[in-house]
Amino acid sequence: MxxxxxxxxxxxxxxxxxxxxxxxxxIREAAAPLLASGAIGEGYVERMIExxxxxxxxxxxxxxVALAHAQPxxxxxxxxxxxxxxxxxxxxxxxxxxxxxxxxxxxxADATSHLEALKGxxxxxxxxxxxxxxxxxxxxxxxxxxxxxxxxx
Amino acid sequence: MANTPTxxxxxxxxxxxxxACQMEAEEVLASxxxxxxxxxxxxxxxxxxxxxxxxxxxxxxxxxxxxxxxxSITLVYLHNIVDKDEITQKLIPALEGREA
Numbered sequence: 001m002x003x004x005x006x007x008x009x010x011x012x013x014x015x016x017x018x019x020x021x022x023x024x025x026x027i028r029e030a031a032a033p034l035l036a037s038g039a040i041g042e043g044y045v046e047r048m049i050e051x052x053x054x055x056x057x058x059x060x061x062x063x064x065v066a067l068a069h070a071q072p073x074x075x076x077x078x079x080x081x082x083x084x085x086x087x088x089x090x091x092x093x094x095x096x097x098x099x100x101x102x103x104x105x106x107x108x109a110d111a112t113s114h115l116e117a118l119k120g121x122x123x124x125x126x127x128x129x130x131x132x133x134x135x136x137x138x139x140x141x142x143x144x145x146x147x148x149x150x151x152x153x
Numbered sequence: 154m155a156n157t158p159t160x161x162x163x164x165x166x167x168x169x170x171x172x173a174c175q176m177e178a179e180e181v182l183a184s185x186x187x188x189x190x191x192x193x194x195x196x197x198x199x200x201x202x203x204x205x206x207x208x209x210x211x212x213x214x215x216x217x218x219x220x221x222x223x224x225s226i227t228l229v230y231l232h233n234i235v236d237k238d239e240i241t242q243k244l245i246p247a248l249e250g251r252e253a
Contacts (some may be wrong), residue, residue: 051165055196055216057212058210059169059210062235067173069168096232096233106169108169111168115172118176118178122173122176
């Protein structure tokens with residue numbers, strides 16, 4: 001069962017160099033590979049947007065980084081993650097962490113299968129230079145290389 | 154010795170940001186040698202939660218305060234839910250305050 005961040009974000013789940021017109025489009029573009037691979041249904045994409053409409057841009061967890069997600073339900077076929085880089089940045093109306101340059105999309109099929117990947121994600125967003133490396137990636141392979149967790153101190 | 158406190162981490166979906174916050178907080182608690190039981194849940198379930206402490210993002214304050222939260226529960230709101238410094242500054246005194 002693949003559960004680490006680089007295992008979940010396969011090369012076909014990485015979209016680089018996007019320039020979405022809105023934060024809603026950024027979430028839709030980030031989710032497109034998950035939709036294409038059948039991991040999620042259309043309903044999940046709209047619910048990720050609803051979460052922000054309802055509760056505000058709290059999904060922007062660190063400077064420049066958003067973790068789009070919603071509650072697991074029937075529209076998630078399997079646990080998966082995808083990533084979108086927006087080198088020019090897109091506003092999510094977050095007071096401190098705008099503009100967002102990296103959108104990760106998390107679809108969890110249950111309450112625990114994404115734990116390890118989320119741990120890897122938290123390690124990365126703690127480190128602004130790691131975020132910079134991801135946003136600067138020129139290929140999906142590059143991007144996945146930059147996901148490998150830094151050595152724990 | 155007080156009982157091990159329970160801490161609930163709350164976000165919109167109850168599995169992404171709340172869990173990220175929980176992971177950071179667990180490291181903070183470990184480094185302070187504080188034992189606590191940690192759980193995460195979505196804001197829609199916050200009304201029925203039995204816990205000692207609730208930790209959430211500032212953006213959920215209005216939703217959480219709409220519920221009739223048991224006044225014995227300590228509420229901790231964070232601007233940055235994955236900022237260990239802010240977690241340390243707010244959560245540790247909240248836990249120490251309960252012991253006193």
